[in-house]
Amino acid sequence: MTEPWWISLIKAGVIVNLIMVAFAYTTWLERKLLARMQNRYGPNRAGPYGLLQPFADLIKLVRKESFFPVAAQHPLYIAAPIVSMFTALAAFAVIPFGAGWQIWHYHVNGEIANVSIALILIFALGSVGVYGAIIGGWASHSKYSLLGAMRTCAQLVSYEVSLALSVLGVVLMGQSLNLVDIVNKQGATIWFFIPQLAGLLVFVFAMIAETSRPPFDLPEADTELVAGYHTEYGGMRWGLFQTAEYVNMITLSGLAVTLFFGGWHGPYAPLGPIWFLLKVFAFVSVFIWIRASVPRLRYDQLMRFGWKVLLPVATINAVITALLVVWVS
Amino acid sequence: MLLRRNPLIVLLSLEIMLNGANLALIAFARHLDNGDGQIFALAVMAVAASEVVVGLGLIVALNRKRVPLDVDRLSSLRG
Amino acid sequence: MTVVATVGNVLVWAVWVLAAFACLGSGVAVVSFSNPFYSALALIGNLGSLAVLYLLLSSEFVAAAQVLVYAGAVMVMFLFVIAYVDPRLESPWAGGPGWQAIGAVLAAAALLVEIIVVIGLNADGSLAHSHDVGGTFGSPGYIGRLFLTDHLLAFEITSIVLLVAAIGGVILGSHSRRSEEGVAPL
Numbered sequence: 228m229t230e231p232w233w234i235s236l237i238k239a240g241v242i243v244n245l246i247m248v249a250f251a252y253t254t255w256l257e258r259k260l261l262a263r264m265q266n267r268y269g270p271n272r273a274g275p276y277g278l279l280q281p282f283a284d285l286i287k288l289v290r291k292e293s294f295f296p297v298a299a300q301h302p303l304y305i306a307a308p309i310v311s312m313f314t315a316l317a318a319f320a321v322i323p324f325g326a327g328w329q330i331w332h333y334h335v336n337g338e339i340a341n342v343s344i345a346l347i348l349i350f351a352l353g354s355v356g357v358y359g360a361i362i363g364g365w366a367s368h369s370k371y372s373l374l375g376a377m378r379t380c381a382q383l384v385s386y387e388v389s390l391a392l393s394v395l396g397v398v399l400m401g402q403s404l405n406l407v408d409i410v411n412k413q414g415a416t417i418w419f420f421i422p423q424l425a426g427l428l429v430f431v432f433a434m435i436a437e438t439s440r441p442p443f444d445l446p447e448a449d450t451e452l453v454a455g456y457h458t459e460y461g462g463m464r465w466g467l468f469q470t471a472e473y474v475n476m477i478t479l480s481g482l483a484v485t486l487f488f489g490g491w492h493g494p495y496a497p498l499g500p501i502w503f504l505l506k507v508f509a510f511v512s513v514f515i516w517i518r519a520s521v522p523r524l525r526y527d528q529l530m531r532f533g534w535k536v537l538l539p540v541a542t543i544n545a546v547i548t549a550l551l552v553v554w555v556s
Numbered sequence: 557m558l559l560r561r562n563p564l565i566v567l568l569s570l571e572i573m574l575n576g577a578n579l580a581l582i583a584f585a586r587h588l589d590n591g592d593g594q595i596f597a598l599a600v601m602a603v604a605a606s607e608v609v610v611g612l613g614l615i616v617a618l619n620r621k622r623v624p625l626d627v628d629r630l631s632s633l634r635g
Numbered sequence: 636m637t638v639v640a641t642v643g644n645v646l647v648w649a650v651w652v653l654a655a656f657a658c659l660g661s662g663v664a665v666v667s668f669s670n671p672f673y674s675a676l677a678l679i680g681n682l683g684s685l686a687v688l689y690l691l692l693s694s695e696f697v698a699a700a701q702v703l704v705y706a707g708a709v710m711v712m713f714l715f716v717i718a719y720v721d722p723r724l725e726s727p728w729a730g731g732p733g734w735q736a737i738g739a740v741l742a743a744a745a746l747l748v749e750i751i752v753v754i755g756l757n758a759d760g761s762l763a764h765s766h767d768v769g770g771t772f773g774s775p776g777y778i779g780r781l782f783l784t785d786h787l788l789a790f791e792i793t794s795i796v797l798l799v800a801a802i803g804g805v806i807l808g809s810h811s812r813r814s815e816e817g818v819a820p821l
Contacts, residue, residue: 342695343774343775343776344696344699344774344775347696347700347703348699350703351707353707354702354703354707354708354711355702355706355707357711358706358714361711361715362676362714364718365672365714365718376718377715377719380715384707384708384711387707564674564675564713564716564720565666565671565674568665568671568674568675569665571705572666572678572681575681575682575685575705578685578701579688579689582692582694583692585694586692591772591778592781592786594694594778595785595786595789596789597694597697598697598700598782599790601701602704602793602796602797603796604705604709605704605705605708605709605797605800606796606799606800608709608712609712609801609804610800612713612804613807614807615720616716619719619720
């Protein structure tokens with residue numbers, strides 16, 4: 228099932244661009260859905276149904292002056308958004324979106340890289356992504372930025388533990404850290420969200436916190452902190468932080484689909500990537516729905532929820548799954 | 557590690573030393589096709605993480621008491 | 636086919652040399668920056684290049700664990716504390732009397748010579764050629780099997796060490812807060 232290296236390269240390019248398009252239309256979808264949920268119209272000027280709005284936003288951001296605070300640390304201030312963006316995009320490399328195809332006597336795999344440590348790789352990249360926030364907050368040399376960076380850092384590290392533990396049950400059932408193996412196992416047996424309902428719930432909560440979306444958007448609580456770690460950023464540098472956040476959301480939705488909802492599996496097999504896309508779309512819509520309906524938590528509530536509710540539930544779930552797996556086999 | 561006076565830098569240097577040992581363990585594990593080196597590299601990692609937890613906890617506690625962060629002046633055990 | 640293999644080998648060597656030099660350079664940078672924040676960032680670079688070296692040594696699980704544990708948890712904590720205590724800048728070579736510097740360099744040199752002599756004496760030529768490793772070497776399954784069979788005791792002791800450290804961290808944090816409340820501020 229190996230493929231020539233240049234096919235991987237082409238695939239990587241295509242996927243990165245597809246993710247950027249998906250990101251652009253996620254912002255559109257978010258604004259449109261939020262508006263409809265609040266009895267508004269949302270963007271409707273640029274193009275039919277406001278469909279050209281993301282491009283208008285992009286042009287506006289790129290054309291803005293790339294503002295630079297006097298007190299900022301020069302190289303770090305510029306590097307921080309790049310780190311965020313890079314880790315967000317790189318994580319998608321190991322998520323499988325199809326079963327693989329035979330195109331003109333070349334075999335094309337349904338993922339960019341098939342590695343045995345795929346799951347750990349995603350978590351590792353996610354944890355490196357924290358640096359974007361903390362370096363950006365520190366290098367801006369501003370109190371609001373630093374406070375936002377501290378909050379981001381504490382929140383992301385706390386919820387990463389729950390995120391990693393919540394998928395342990397899936398790993399035990401799939402008996403692999405390889406995402407392709409896990410999806411194939413689900414195709415052969417049952418989608419894991421049924422036996423791993425507790426794991427899925429913990430995963431979704433931790434996922435919302437990891438992408439710092441409402442109601443866990445303490446790092447960017449605009450009523451308390453102006454805008455969090457990217458207060459001092461403007462133009463496309465701010466745009467990169469924002470993009471990284473949305474791409475993280477799409478990647479983690481893809482991971483959730485892969486781990487709990489059978490990945491590319493669906494009623495009609497050749498439509499694999501379409502099923503995958505639809506499931507991710509459903510997940511993203513749920514994210515937006517939650518944003519529209521739940522108020523923000525207080526900081527101590529957030530920490531207490533992470534350490535005293537999610538972590539024990541995830542641990543107990545993993546232990547019970549391990550016992551059941553041993554008992555069955 | 558011996559030269560710097562800031563406990564934060566001392567901890568960072570300690571990490572470098574542990575990682576040097578880790579690299580040697582991994583390299584010989586690969587060279588001799590023996591997994592034991594990798595196991596001990598992982599154990600070293602865990603120990604390093606624990607050591608950092610305690611070290612940083614001490615530094616934060618010192619900072620709360622407004623004690624200057626200088627290893628030469630931290631010569632007494634009484635808080 | 637051979638051409639492709641050669642290109643691959645050159646690429647591996649290039650990455651190898653690059654990672655090794657990045658590792659050394661960032662290691663020097665850690666001890667010579669005057670700002671601890673930059674030192675910590677250099678250490679992250681060091682750990683990252685070490686992870687690349689581990690990958691080249693076909694220890695992929697250890698490499699991933701390195702990034703996850705060190706870069707993901709330990710160094711984030713470091714940066715958090717450095718940003719929190721905001722330490723003053725310090726010239727790297729200002730601290731400590733001169734004899735300490737000389738002593739440190741001499742001790743390091745002596746240790747290096749000792750290590751080389753000991754390895755050279757004990758290896759008996761078994762290091763002359765490298766062994767071939769199987770495809771599963773360094774995979775999560777391989778590591779897990781070793782941990783739960785040959786090295787169960789080390790595994791358990793490590794977990795106890797981690798638990799003790801976690802409890803210690805919590806106690807250190809809560810203790811200093813209590814004393815701060817009890818004692819009048821200076």
